[in-house]
Amino acid sequence: MHIIGSVSFVIAVTITACDKNGINPKSYGFLIPEHFPQPIFDTGNPSSREGIELGRMLFYDNKLSANNKISCASCHDPKLAFSDGLQFGSAGVSATPLLRHSPALFNLAWANKGLFWDGGATNLESQVFAPLTAHDEMAQDLDQLIIELNSVARYVSGFQEAFNQPVNIQNVAKALAQFQRSLVSANSKYDRYRLKTKGASLTMEEIKGQVLVKQKCQGCHVGELFTDFDFHNNGLDTDFSDAGHEGIYMGRFRITYDINDLGKFKTPSLRNVALTSPYMHNARFSTLEEVVEHYSSGIKGSVTLDPLLPRNGFKLSAQEQKQIIAFLHTLTDHTFISDQKHFLPPNFEQ
Amino acid sequence: MGILRLSVFYATLFNSLYKYQDKLINMIRIFILALISALCPSYSEAKNPPGVMPTTSGELVITFDARIGNKDFALNQDFNIGSQTLNFNKLRYWVSNLVLITVQGTEYIVPDSYFLMEEVDDLNLSGTIKDKMTYPANKRETITLKNVPAGKYKSVKFSIGVDSKFNDNLSLRAGELTIANGMSSIVWMWHSSYIFSSIAGSVKQGAETKDFKVETGLNANYQTRTVDFPAPINSTASKGIVLNVDVAKVFDGIDLIKTPLINAMTAPLMTSVANNQATKAIVFGSETK
Structure with missing residues (x-):
């Protein structure tokens, strides 16, 4: 009940008529959170x-x-x-x-x-x-x-x-x-605060963290989904020329063969980030502290480094780093990870 | 719950509409074609009484006759192309979205139009959709079109490769599309998508011999070709159309000794090959009567 009480969901059945082939139905059998954009896919x-x-x-x-x-x-x-x-x-x-x-x-x-x-x-x-x-x-x-x-x-x-x-x-x-x-996943402490659910609040530290995340992180971790689903070089390495293992270290380059895509990897969402350690495509960091420290002082320069990232890092104070991490923890969706609809179906025999 | 049920109902309804939309559209097109021919006396042949529309529809065989210049293409046989000698062990390409165009400009869109043309020895496809797998040797150069509306056709239009809707989505079924014949990339290289064409063998120049493998793919290289017939082809009188596919022309401007491996990693060369396929390699050959 507390989903309905705290976040009102809408059911969207959109019918966008007529691409060049005629009828082009899209319908969704799942619930779209009210503060999320409409999903767009045509598969x-x-x-x-x-x-x-x-x-x-x-x-x-x-x-x-x-x-x-x-x-x-x-x-x-x-x-x-x-x-x-x-x-x-x-x-x-x-x-x-x-x-x-x-x-x-x-x-x-x-x-x-x-x-x-x-x-x-x-x-x-x-x-x-x-x-x-x-x-x-x-x-x-x-x-x-x-x-x-x-x-x-x-x-x-x-x-x-x-x-x-x-x-x-x-x-x-x-x-x-x-x-x-x-x-x-759309029912974290942050979401309830964001949607002004009765009784929901963030601490002062979390709110300061939210401001910092907006300023420093949401260039890529955009909007309510906390990702742009796009590909960026976030300064993990200086060199991405190792073509071993079918180019797996080269990032999006191995797909596009565009030199501008060297070292670019997909932006993961910040939602549930406290649950999804270790971090980065190669799981280089095991804690959020290490991740924030990377963006603060560990950025490595290269030609394709994302322009949104300062070459010398964001130079965050220890207090700012703590605030950011405090906010990131508000993005954990406990109802999502305990929702029985996501688990092994009942009476399922292997 | 009422709304949710409704949405599921819509989902099911549209799912089934979606599945049949191509067929529906084709039926509508054929209907319109018939309507036009009924309303426009000029569509009918002079011999026919005015206003009588042709109601017959029949079979037409489109042949993609692989050649090297004037010689028939064959596997495991030396062909001299310029200063190089090529010996092939594989020729495969998708022909898709075939359209026959009448002298009036009406299009007959062939339904489920995805065909794999090929000439291959046994192919080892182990490690694609299963650990051990052999694709048996095959030669396929013809596409038999059924239920072609009777008419006088002036050209045929088709594409080499797979259009983006299907190329981007390996779960959609149409025609001969499958991930089980080695003409798709489902693991880690490239995009998860279809390989548009794959030609392989060995190339010899002087004392030097190299294995070559030339592949095309990716949406940007999906290209459409229209081949005009020298004279209109009457589908009721004709058995079919032969298109000459000059494999030598596919390699125009390409030095296989220098670049024996062409694929997504050599994007400009891959595009040159795709351009050659779409602009020079395939021409009208003859009408089968």
């Missing part, structure tokens, strides 16, 4: 309750991995805002540590500039095939997956209900995308 995959529920089952199902021992949730734990708390997870089928840090999953309906730390997939519907098939992740044989899913009555009926089609790999992707888009 031919309108959400439905059945699709989200099917995606939720798939998200937790070990059948999605080659050894039937790991699921999406193995690296995306709902209690950690769907991150894994590790620097480089090795939960994958090959048990080899990955080269990038597992990102948190929430407010993805607004993430329309690409998924992955370098934006290599345009949308969730295309993104999912990478972790499903990657050798060091789920390494799943996609034909085998369809056979396995077809052996479960709940899936056979679930795909029919959600898509009016038999089990197929495209609909696996669509259902997982629908579930992930339904993960909306």
Whole structure:
């Protein structure tokens, strides 16, 4: 009840008529917080309750991995805002540590500039095939997956209900995308304060931190989503020319091959940031203190360093750093990480 | 809850509308075509009594005949191109969004228009959608169009590659699009998207031999080509159209010894290849009667 009491949600069913092909329906089966913008995506995959529920089952199902021992949730734990708390997870089928840090999953309906730390997939519907098939992740044989899913009555009926089609790999992707888009986090202490919910308040220190975050951080961590979903070089290194591992250290350059994109990685949201350590695409920092210290005095210069970042850092006092961190903690959404709708479905058998 | 139910209802309704929109639009187009032909006597052939619209529709075969200059293209065979000798082991490309244009300018948009043209030996696709996978040798140069509205056609329009709507979204199904045949990138390189064309083999110049692999992709390289016929083709009398695809012309201005690997990492060269495919490589060959 306290969601309804403190934040009023709107249900948005938008029908934007007519792109050049004619009818172009968009409808959302999830709740859009009143202080959030309208999500804009057009992936031919309108959400439905059945699709989200099917995606939720798939998200937790070990059948999605080659050894039937790991699921999406193995690296995306709902209690950690769907991150894994590790620097480089090795939960994958090959048990080899990955080269990038597992990102948190929430407010993805607004993430329309690409998924992955370098934006290599345009949308969730295309993104999912990478972790499903990657050798060091789920390494799943996609034909085998369809056979396995077809052996479960709940899936056979679930795909029919959600898509009016038999089990197929495209609909696996669509259902997982629908579930992930339904993960909306917007009920932190900050949100209740922001929406003037009765009894909600921030401390003086948190308010001072909010002012600093607005001044120093929200050039990239924009608006109520606290991210622009874009790609920036935030001064972690001076050199991004190491082309090893298929260019994984080069940032967005490995996707665009544009020299101006060297060292640029996606802006993660500041929401739930206290839950999603370690930080950065390579999990270089293990605490928020280290992160704030980086922006204060640790910025490393290079040609593509974001112009919003002073080359010598923001030079924050110890007190300012404390205030910023105090505010960041107000962005933790405890209802999001305890929402049973996000967890393993009841009566689910692996 | 009433509103939520309504939204789910709308979601389902629009989902099904969405699925059928292309078919619907095509039906509407065909209907309009029929209407125009009924209303405009000039559309009918002179022999037909005025006002009678052709109601027949039939099959038309579009052949993409791969060649090297005047010779038929073949795998594992030496071809001399300039000062270099090329030997191919793979030729694959997506042909999409085929449109036949009548002499009146009416377009017949071929539904579900995504076709993989290819000439390949057994392909090892292990590690794509499964650990071990072999794609069997195949030669495919023809597209059989069914239910082509009867008419006199002056040109054919098509694209090499996959349009952005489908290229950006691997969960959409249409035509022969699939992530299971090695013509997409689903893991970490490039964008998660389709590979528009892939041509590979070896190149020899003097004493030097190199393996080459030339691939195109990315939305910016999706290009459309219109091929005009020397004379209108009557779909009811004709069996089909042969387009000559000169693979040598794909490499115009490209030195495969110098740059044997062309892909997203060599963006300007990839664009040159895509331009060659769209502007020079494919021309009208003949009409099949």
